[in-house]
Amino acid sequence: MTADSPADPAASAQEEDERLKDISRLRKALIRPELGAISGAILVFVLFGIIAGDSGMFSAEGILNWSIVSAQFIVIAVGACLLMIAGEFDLSVGSMIGFSGIIIAIFSVHLGWPVWLAIILAFVMAMAIGAFNGYLVIKTKLPSFIVTLAFLFILRGLTIFLAIATTRKTIIGGVRDVAEGDWLAPLFGGKVLTGLFSWFAEQGWISTFTRGSRAGEPIVDGIPMLIVWAIALVIFAHILLTRTKFGNWIFASGGDAQSARYTGVPVDRVKILMFMFTAFCATVFATAQVMEFGSAAADRGLLKEFEAIISVVIGGALLTGGFGSVIGAALGAIIFGVVQQGLFFAGVESSLFRVFLGVILLLAVILNTYIRRMITGER
Amino acid sequence: MAAPLIEMRDIEKHFGSVIALNGVSFTVNAGEVHCLLGDNGAGKSTFIKTMSGVHKATKGEMFVDGDLVHFVSARDAIDKGIATVYQDLAMIPLMSVTRNFFMGREPTRWVGPLRFVNFSEAHRITKEQMSKIGIDVRDPNQAVGTLSGGERQTVAIARAVYFGAKVLILDEPTSALGVRQTSMVLKYIDMVRKRGLGVVFITHNVRHAMAVGDRFTVLNRGQTLGTATRAEITPEELQDLMAGGKELAVLSETLGGTV
Numbered sequence: 001m002t003a004d005s006p007a008d009p010a011a012s013a014q015e016e017d018e019r020l021k022d023i024s025r026l027r028k029a030l031i032r033p034e035l036g037a038i039s040g041a042i043l044v045f046v047l048f049g050i051i052a053g054d055s056g057m058f059s060a061e062g063i064l065n066w067s068i069v070s071a072q073f074i075v076i077a078v079g080a081c082l083l084m085i086a087g088e089f090d091l092s093v094g095s096m097i098g099f100s101g102i103i104i105a106i107f108s109v110h111l112g113w114p115v116w117l118a119i120i121l122a123f124v125m126a127m128a129i130g131a132f133n134g135y136l137v138i139k140t141k142l143p144s145f146i147v148t149l150a151f152l153f154i155l156r157g158l159t160i161f162l163a164i165a166t167t168r169k170t171i172i173g174g175v176r177d178v179a180e181g182d183w184l185a186p187l188f189g190g191k192v193l194t195g196l197f198s199w200f201a202e203q204g205w206i207s208t209f210t211r212g213s214r215a216g217e218p219i220v221d222g223i224p225m226l227i228v229w230a231i232a233l234v235i236f237a238h239i240l241l242t243r244t245k246f247g248n249w250i251f252a253s254g255g256d257a258q259s260a261r262y263t264g265v266p267v268d269r270v271k272i273l274m275f276m277f278t279a280f281c282a283t284v285f286a287t288a289q290v291m292e293f294g295s296a297a298a299d300r301g302l303l304k305e306f307e308a309i310i311s312v313v314i315g316g317a318l319l320t321g322g323f324g325s326v327i328g329a330a331l332g333a334i335i336f337g338v339v340q341q342g343l344f345f346a347g348v349e350s351s352l353f354r355v356f357l358g359v360i361l362l363l364a365v366i367l368n369t370y371i372r373r374m375i376t377g378e379r
Numbered sequence: 380m381a382a383p384l385i386e387m388r389d390i391e392k393h394f395g396s397v398i399a400l401n402g403v404s405f406t407v408n409a410g411e412v413h414c415l416l417g418d419n420g421a422g423k424s425t426f427i428k429t430m431s432g433v434h435k436a437t438k439g440e441m442f443v444d445g446d447l448v449h450f451v452s453a454r455d456a457i458d459k460g461i462a463t464v465y466q467d468l469a470m471i472p473l474m475s476v477t478r479n480f481f482m483g484r485e486p487t488r489w490v491g492p493l494r495f496v497n498f499s500e501a502h503r504i505t506k507e508q509m510s511k512i513g514i515d516v517r518d519p520n521q522a523v524g525t526l527s528g529g530e531r532q533t534v535a536i537a538r539a540v541y542f543g544a545k546v547l548i549l550d551e552p553t554s555a556l557g558v559r560q561t562s563m564v565l566k567y568i569d570m571v572r573k574r575g576l577g578v579v580f581i582t583h584n585v586r587h588a589m590a591v592g593d594r595f596t597v598l599n600r601g602q603t604l605g606t607a608t609r610a611e612i613t614p615e616e617l618q619d620l621m622a623g624g625k626e627l628a629v630l631s632e633t634l635g636g637t638v
Contacts, residue, residue, distance in 0.1 A: 243495045245485040248478050255471035262468055264454055264483040322473040376473050377524035 031375055033316040033324060036368040037331035040314060040360055044338050052346035060206040060220045062345065070337025071230035072285060074330050076304055077311035078233045079281030081329035082241065084312050086274040087254030087321030088137060088144040090130075093282045093308055095155035097301025100126045100286035102159045105172035105296035108179070115175070116184035123283050129155070130279030134272035152305070160298040176294030188229075188284070189291025191222030226288040230330075233281065238326040250274065254321025310357070311336050314364040316371070323372060335360060382445030383408050384546050384577040385430065385461065390439035392425050399425040401601040402439070407546055407577040412568060414580045414588040416621050417598035423581050426598065427548050430579070431463040432456035462539035463548040466555065469535035472524035476516055477505045479523050480538050504541075512537050512567060529560025533567050540571060547571060548579045553587050565591050585617045597621055 032038075048057060056062045076093055083090055100122040107118035133151055137144045163170050179185040200206045201218030209215050241247040252260035253270045260267050282301070290296045314332030317324025339360065343353050383406040392400040400422050407413045417423045428434045430441070432450030441448055443459050450456050456463070470479045481501050488497040502519040509516040514530050523531060532552045539547055549568070553561045568591050572578055582588050588595060589609075596606040597620040604620050 239495075243498075245487060245494070245496055248474075248482060248485055248496065251474050251478065252471055252482050255473045256468065259465075259468040259471050260482065262453060262463065262465060264457060318473070322471065376522040377526075 031371055033368075033371065033375070034328035034331060035316070035371050036364040037315045037325075037328040037335065039367065040335050040364050041331045041338075044335050044342065044360070048338060048342035048346065051348075052342055055345040055347070057342060057345035060200075064220050064224075066337050066341035067227055068224055069341050070334045071224075071227040072289075073307060073311050073333035073336045074230040075226065075233060075281050075285045075288075076308040077315070077329045077333040078230075078237045078326060079278035080305075080308035081312045081315065081317055081324055081326050082237055082250060083274040083278045084309070084317050084319070085241065085254050085321060085324040086250045086271050087257060088134075088271055088274065089148060089309070090133065090275060090278045091145065091148040091305045092129075092133065092151035092155055093278060094301040094304035094306075095152050095159065096126055096129070096279055096282040097286040097289070097304055098298055099129075099155045099159045100283040101290045101296035101300050102163050102172065102298055104287060104290050105175055106162060106166050109172055109174045110166050112178075115179045115182040119184050119188070119287055122287065123280065126279040126283040126286075127276045130276040131272055133279075134275030137275075138268045138271060156298075163296075163298045170298040171295055172297075173295040175290055175296065179291060179294075185291055186225070188225055188287040190225050192225065192228055194222035197221050224288075224292070226285075226292075229284050229288065233284070234326055234330045241326055246270070251322055254323075256322070307336060310361055313368075314361060316364075316368045318372065323376065332364070335364075381409070382442070384444065385579075386442040386445075387426075387430060388440045388442070390426070390429055390441070391437045392422075392429055392434060393437045399601055400429070400436075403598065403601070403603050405430075405596060405603070405606075407579055409545075409577050410572055410575045411593040412572050412578040412580050412591050414582060414592035414595045415598060416582060416585065416588055416595060416617060418583060418621055420600075421598040421621075422601040423583075423598055424550070427463065427550060427579065427581055430456070431461055431548055460543060460545035461548065462542070462544035462546070464532065464535045464539060464550065464552060466551045470523045470526075470531045472531075473522060475520045476509070476523055476526070476534065477501045477519040480505045480508070480534065480541075484542060508537050508541055509534070512570075513563075527560055528556050529563045532556070532560075532564050536564075536567060536571065540574070540576065544576065546577045546579065548581070550581050551583070552580075553582060553584065561587065583621065585614050585621065588617065589614050 057066070076097075080090065080093065103122040103125060104115070104118045107113040107121055108115045113121075129151070133144070133148055136142070136147045140147070160170060163172060179189065197206065197218050197220055201208045206218050206220055208218050241250060249260070249265045249267075249270045252263075252265045253267045257267045282304075285304075286296075286301065289300060311332035312324065312329045313319065314335060315325060315328030315330070317329065336357070339356055340353055343350060343356065385405075385407045387403065387405040389402045389404055390400055391398070391402055403422070403426055405413075405415070405426070415423055415426070425434060429436050432453045432455050435451070441450070443461070448455075448459065450459075453463075471482070474482075477498070481496075486497045486500050486504075487494045488500075489495075505519045506516055509519075512533055514526075514533060523534070526534065536547060536549070536552070552564050552568075556564065565587065568578055568580065572591070572593075580588065580592065592609060594606055594608050595612060595617060597604040597617065599621070607617075
């Protein structure tokens with residue numbers, strides 16, 4: 001029972017708690033949600049600097065190689081990150097990537113639509129499916145894990161069916177030809193700063209092709225748009241999350257949906273919008289991939305949902321929502337990309353990739369849990 | 380005398396075939412603490428959820444400042460100055476004190492075409508409001524999870540007061556707290572009353588109720604057993620009313636008066 005003495009002002013007037021130790025400034029600066037991911041990133045860069053430093057991994061070409069892979073992870077991790085902070089999962093990201101790609105290819109190559117229209121259609125359809133995912137989660141109150149797991153299968157099956165029903169193939173090529181001269185396609189498949197890189201080559205800072213039809217051109221001739229998308233999405237999502245009203249609502253929806261509702265936060269709207277944003281990110285990934293390869297395949301994006309979630313978790317987000325960081329998720333994605341490509345550069349047996357990844361995941365999560373407890377006072 | 384801040388008249392609430400409330404009348408005036416007592420299942424929660432717009436009454440009328448109102452959502456009640464602080468749901472522990480304090484009402488400023496939360500302003504107000512109620516927040520960025528249960532309740536009440544609530548509905552604010560923290564919350568309830576707000580204090584602890592209450596209404600099985608002022612009733616009578624009488628009195632004797 002709780003006895004009480006309400007007329008005892010001395011008891012609670014001074015809350016100077018002698019049991020609370022002063023935390024040093026350095027320690028305070030270190031206690032950030034991203035700390036695990038920052039340490040992990042430093043670790044992998046140092047490690048590969050040592051074991052693969054002379055393999056060309058850190059030449060212009062090598063950097064571009066793992067940057068593209070990292071950017072792919074970043075694009076989907078940013079969506080998964082905001083959604084996870086809002087308290088939900090999306091396991092259909094990988095299937096959504098395959099679906100969006102096939103939609104673009106079917107409409108542009110098979111049905112002869114302009115490529116820009118096919119891309120916009122893919123975005124609209126993916127985001128509508130994302131919204132429907134969110135709507136189902138809200139209305140049925142089922143865990144999003146189950147609802148989106150269902151869509152993992154539904155979308156993958158539908159993608160293969162659509163591809164075969166229209167073209168009798170699961171890989172639809174010829175997108176590059178129809179995308180020639182399109183105004184929207186270069187936004188996903190193009191490159192920026194090409195002039196700058198030619199100039200770099202003229203200065204002899206980056207190597208050039210010495211033979212073949214492209215002799216004299218720089219090996220790295222620009223920054224692929226996917227990297228630009230990754231950077232833009234990270235900046236956008238980070239500012240949205242930490243600086244805006246809506247960002248506060250994302251944290252609130254994931255932290256405790258009921259409390260958030262009672263203070264007037266439109267939790268349902270926030271969650272549905274986050275499902276749509278995840279679908280948007282998946283479609284950015286899909287479009288860039290289709291433009292890069294010039295083809296769409298029904299099996300693209302397999303397991304991407306888990307890679308996105310792993311990046312986010314390495315980045316310090318809480319699986320149950322309400323806590324996390326976009327910068328952390330981006331670093332998690334970079335760790336992922338660098339490890340995957342670095343092992344290739346180092347000539348290590350590629351099956352060890354998963355071993356390495358598992359170890360990093362475990363270490364990062366242990367460190368993150370410890371940091372989070374310090375920040376939030378969880379016990 | 381002015382019209383009560385809130386008047387509930389013959390409220391009934393049915394959930395399917397279950398009659399949760401069967402004609403409950405209740406008023407709250409400015410500057411008073413009206414305690415709503417009752418054992419588990421008496422209908423306290425249903426009643427305050429009706430008052431705060433979460434449930435819609437099946438029958439009965441509700442007046443705010445003498446005007447008839449029909450709440451469709453909790454938002455409507457908040458707009459009328461009726462703020463509810465729920466026991467477990469007062470704050471989100473993972474988020475910072477500032478983010479909690481301004482949740483849903485974040486102050487913003489324009490930077491060019493973009494609208495951002497004005498965090499420097501928000502931090503300043505949070506710190507100022509916290510020091511007013513005697514909670515020393517070293518860093519408004521610290522998570523609410525680092526505060527004690529009593530502090531969380533107090534911050535939640537302070538938030539409602541800061542945002543202009545006229546009536547506070549407190550759902551068992553003290554039931555999960557220790558001795559010192561309870562006294563901290565009760566002291567703050569008293570402060571709020573002196574500022575002229577009306578407080579509806581839900582509890583099943585008679586001693587907490589007697590400590591700050593001006594009037595007492597006991598709910599039992601969806602009906603009021605009457606309302607009494609402080610002078611008219613003793614803690615023992617309240618306890619008996621709440622428990623529905625005799626059995627508890629007998630039990631209380633065998634337990635040496637500790638119930």
